[in-house]
Amino acid sequence: MAGGSLTGSVPPEASIPAGQLPPLRAADLPPALPWRKMLGPSLLLAGLSLGSGEFVLWPYIVYKSGFVFFWAAVIGVVTQFFLNMEIERWTLATGESAVTAFCRLSRQFGWIFLLLNVLPHAWPGWATGAGQILSWMLLGAKEATAADGTLSFAARHVSAFGIGGLLLVGVVLTAGPVVYKTVERIQVVLVALILVLVVVMAALVVRPDAIVAMGRGVMGVGALPDPEAGLGFVLLLGALAFAGAGGTTNLGQSNFIKDKGYGMGRFIGRITSPITGEEEATSEIGYSFPRTPENMARWRAWWKAANVEHFFSFLVTCLVCLCLMALITYSLLRDESGALKPGMQAFGSGIGFVWGQAAELSGRSAGAFLRFGFLAMGVAVLLTTELGILDTVSRISADIVKTQWLLEDERWSLSKLYYLFLWAEILIGVVILLIPGLGQPLFLLKTSAAMNGGVMFLYSILLFVVGARVLPPGLRMRRWRAAAILWSCVLFGYFSFEALRLEVLPFLLGE
Numbered sequence: 001m002a003g004g005s006l007t008g009s010v011p012p013e014a015s016i017p018a019g020q021l022p023p024l025r026a027a028d029l030p031p032a033l034p035w036r037k038m039l040g041p042s043l044l045l046a047g048l049s050l051g052s053g054e055f056v057l058w059p060y061i062v063y064k065s066g067f068v069f070f071w072a073a074v075i076g077v078v079t080q081f082f083l084n085m086e087i088e089r090w091t092l093a094t095g096e097s098a099v100t101a102f103c104r105l106s107r108q109f110g111w112i113f114l115l116l117n118v119l120p121h122a123w124p125g126w127a128t129g130a131g132q133i134l135s136w137m138l139l140g141a142k143e144a145t146a147a148d149g150t151l152s153f154a155a156r157h158v159s160a161f162g163i164g165g166l167l168l169v170g171v172v173l174t175a176g177p178v179v180y181k182t183v184e185r186i187q188v189v190l191v192a193l194i195l196v197l198v199v200v201m202a203a204l205v206v207r208p209d210a211i212v213a214m215g216r217g218v219m220g221v222g223a224l225p226d227p228e229a230g231l232g233f234v235l236l237l238g239a240l241a242f243a244g245a246g247g248t249t250n251l252g253q254s255n256f257i258k259d260k261g262y263g264m265g266r267f268i269g270r271i272t273s274p275i276t277g278e279e280e281a282t283s284e285i286g287y288s289f290p291r292t293p294e295n296m297a298r299w300r301a302w303w304k305a306a307n308v309e310h311f312f313s314f315l316v317t318c319l320v321c322l323c324l325m326a327l328i329t330y331s332l333l334r335d336e337s338g339a340l341k342p343g344m345q346a347f348g349s350g351i352g353f354v355w356g357q358a359a360e361l362s363g364r365s366a367g368a369f370l371r372f373g374f375l376a377m378g379v380a381v382l383l384t385t386e387l388g389i390l391d392t393v394s395r396i397s398a399d400i401v402k403t404q405w406l407l408e409d410e411r412w413s414l415s416k417l418y419y420l421f422l423w424a425e426i427l428i429g430v431v432i433l434l435i436p437g438l439g440q441p442l443f444l445l446k447t448s449a450a451m452n453g454g455v456m457f458l459y460s461i462l463l464f465v466v467g468a469r470v471l472p473p474g475l476r477m478r479r480w481r482a483a484a485i486l487w488s489c490v491l492f493g494y495f496s497f498e499a500l501r502l503e504v505l506p507f508l509l510g511e
Contacts, residue, residue: 016093016094016288016470016471016472017104017470018104019103019104019105019106019470020103020104020105020106020107021100021103021104021107021285021403022285022407024094024096024285024286024287024288025285025286025287025288026287026288026289026290027264027267027287027288027289028289028290028292028294028295029263029264029289029295029298029299029302030263030264030266030298031298031301032298032301032302032305033262033302033305034305035304035305035306035308035309036309038260038262038305038306038309039188039309039313040184040188040256040260041184041253041256041257041260041262041313042084042253042309042310042313042314043184043187043188043191043313043314043317044183044184044187044188044256044388045084045244045245045249045250045252045253045256045313045314046191046245046313046314046317046318046321047187047188047190047191047384047385047388048245048246048249048385048388048389048392049242049243049244049245049246049318049321049322050191050194050321050381050384050385053073053076053239053242053243053244053246053322054318054321054322054325054381055325055378055381055382056129056351056354056382057235057238057239057242058070058073058239058242058243058322058325058326059325059326059328059329059353059354060351060353061225061231061235061236061239062326062329062330063329063333063334063340063344063347063353063356064225064229064230064231065225065226065229065231066213066217066330066334066338067213067214067216067217067218067326067330068217068220068223068224068225068226069217069223069224069225069231069236069239070214070217070218070326071217071218071219071220071221071222071223072236072239072240072243073239073240073243073322073326074218074243074319075221075243075491076239076240076241076243076244076491077243077244077315077318077319077322078315079484079487079488079491080243080244080245080246080250080314080318081244081310081311081314081315082481082484082485082488083250083456083460083463083485083488084245084250084253084310084314085306085307085310085481086463086466086467086477086481086485087250087251087253087254087463088253088254088257088306088310089303089467089471089475089477090254090466090467090471091254091257091258091262091263091264091265092257092262092263092264092265092299092302092303092306093263093264093288093289093299093471093475094264094286094287094288095258095263095264095265095266095267095268095286095287096254096258096268096284096285096286097251097254097255097258097396097399098251098253098254098459098463098466099113099251099254099396099399099400100284100286100399100403101462101466101470102459102462102466103400103403103404104470105462105465105466105470107404109462110400110403110404110405111404113248113251113396113400113459114397114400114401116248116451116455116458117248117251117393117396117397117400118393118397118421118425119451120247120248120451120452120455121247121248121249121389121390121393121425121452122425122428122429122432123429123432124162124166124386124429124432124433126382126383126385126386126389127162127163127165127166127169127382127383127386127429128159128162128433129351129378129382130161130162130165130378130379130382130383130386131159131160131161131162131163131164131165132161132162132350132351133351133354133375133378133379133382134161134379135161136355136358136375137372137375137376137379159433159434162429162433163429163430163433163434165383165386166386166390166426166429166430166433167426167430168383169383169386169387169390169426170390170422170423170426172186172387173387173390173391173394173422174419174422179259179391179418180256180259180260183387183388183391186384186387187384187387187388190380190381190384191317193380194321194377194380194381195317195320195321197373197377198320198321198324198325198328198377199324201324201328201370201373201374202324202327202328204364204370205328205331205332205361205364206324206327206328206331207331207336209336210327210330210331210334211327213330213338214323214326214327214330224236232499232502232503233495233498233499233502233503234499234503236495236499237453237454237492237495237496237498237499238452238453240453240491240492240495241452241453241456241492242452243318243322244314244318246452246453246456247451247452247453247455247456248392248393248396248452248455248459249388249389249392249393249452250456251396251459252391252392252393252395252396255392255395255396255399257306262302262306263302264286264287264288264289267286267287268284268286284399284402284403284407284414285403285407291472291474296474299474299475328357329353329357332356332357332360332361333347333353333356333357333360341360344356347359354375354378357374358371358374358375359371361374390422390425390426391422393421393425394418394419394421394422394425395418397417397421398414398417398418398420398421399414401417402414402417453492453495453496453499454492454496454499454500456488456492457489457492457493457496460485460488460489460492461489463485464482464485464486464489467481467482467485468482
């Protein structure tokens with residue numbers, strides 16, 4: 001435990017209320033790292049956002065309605081920056097995950113967040129999307145074209161490739177000795193490569209009028225797409241949630257920095273492979289540090305470095321990728337007046353608009369190379385997102401079960417629970433893909449995204465309570481950060497309510 005020391009009992013004035021779980025133990029806060037040495041966890045979170053909002057949902061909205069709703073994308077990413085920092089706050093201060101903080105308020109949040117973590121991500125939209133694009137690359141779109149000329153789905157190929165992608169992700173996560181290191185190496189390299197590819201492609205295809213249209217969309221706060229575009233509140237809620245990582249995957253940020261050993265996470269062990277790794281002693285109950293001048297100086301250094309790192313690694317990366325991918329879609333599929341180019345309506349089925357962009361690239365110089373690069377980027381984006389999703393969901397689920405129900409059970413380590421949930425999620429995804437009619441990527445992604453939007457409304461409220469009331473003075477969020485979290489409650493609450501009122505309830509009632 002280099003850099004920190006256990007100190008016995010924490011003075012009453014410095015302790016954090018135990019709530020529904022065993023009390024935190026005492027330790028001095030380790031010295032802070034420079035923000036450049038903290039790179040990693042936030043890039044993982046940025047990688048999770050690439051395959052959901054940046055590559056699929058927001059480009060699809062731009063394809064259907066232009067930039068009229070793009071203001072919400074920018075606001076969504078900025079809002080998630082503040083949410084993620086409040087998720088990090090608890091872990092830096094205690095070494096525990098954010099969900100453990102919620103369970104200190106009430107143990108009922110254990111099973112609630114277990115369900116909210118597993119169910120929305122059981123839909124394997126990312127692996128299915130990768131399978132769809134791979135089928136186009138290998139087989140072309142001829143077989144997937146219906147009699148009326150619109151692009152449909154070659155379901156048997158999509159399901160087969162999707163199942164193969166899920167199994168590949170499972171093997172990769174099981175083979176690495178330390179799971180976090182495996183995920184970080186893959187995500188950091190691929191995020192860097194994808195960012196380079198997006199910048200190069202944007203330089204080749206983006207028109208000045210597209211940039212002007214985006215600027216107008218960003219400034220048009222409050223505008224909603226025309227109903228004729230066919231974008232309901234469920235999809236808009238999902239896109240808002242996935243303007244960034246989205247849903248419980250944001251909560252995984254605390255698990256990432258805990259495994260990385262930041263702040264009080266220095267005293268918590270890591271998840272290791274049962275096949276290639278060596279079991280590490282993990283502590284699910286965290287630590288509280290006395291508010292001495294030295295510890296508080298270290299706290300301020302940790303908090304500043306974490307904010308700077310997350311600003312560049314998450315906020316800037318997400319905004320750059322989101323804007324460039326949307327501009328590429330607009331420039332390829334819409335003309336200078338903002339209308340869809342002739343023939344582009346044929347690509348309106350599911351993620352067919354991705355093939356529409358590839359087809360447009362084919363008509364340019366070096367078109368075959370550009371089309372292959374674009375589609376290969378899509379496969380890589382969606383598969384790495386599936387990898388990150390399965391890893392994060394398994395981390396959070398294992399953390400909840402171990403802390404709530406198996407804290408004293410030495411047979412079930414955190415690593416064993418992690419792999420149990422990982423392969424259970426993969427099995428559920430395989431079953432879903434084998435059910436006829438459920439294998440369409442956009443349907444799966446929209447379903448997952450909308451459910452995650454409702455989850456974000458709930459944990460925004462809880463983060464406010466934890467950050468403004470549970471943590472002791474000196475560690476609590478300031479008023480302007482509290483205002484940002486309250487804004488998150490309003491934003492996700494409004495879209496969740498409208499999606500429920502206008503689409504979900506009428507569907508359930510058969511109206």
